[in-house]
Amino acid sequence: MLKKELLDILACPRCKGPVELDGEHNAIICRTCRLFFEIRDDIPIMLIDEAKPLAET
Numbered sequence: 001m002l003k004k005e006l007l008d009i010l011a012c013p014r015c016k017g018p019v020e021l022d023g024e025h026n027a028i029i030c031r032t033c034r035l036f037f038e039i040r041d042d043i044p045i046m047l048i049d050e051a052k053p054l055a056e057t
């Protein structure tokens with residue numbers, strides 16, 4: 001699981017805004033852009049090209 005300190009320094013690559021940890025899906029999400037960034041091997045993939053649209057739930 002990612003540490004909160006790491007989350008604090010992460011920003012969305014698109015809007016440069018704050019992101020949230022989605023512990024349930026082990027991902028980083030930007031609610032502004034509605035993007036979903038995978039975490040692989042404990043490393044968040046903060047790339048627009050790798051981002052997926054946030055599912056409507």
Ligand SMILES: [Zn+2]
Nearest residue numbers: 012015030033
């Ligand atoms: Zn964003």
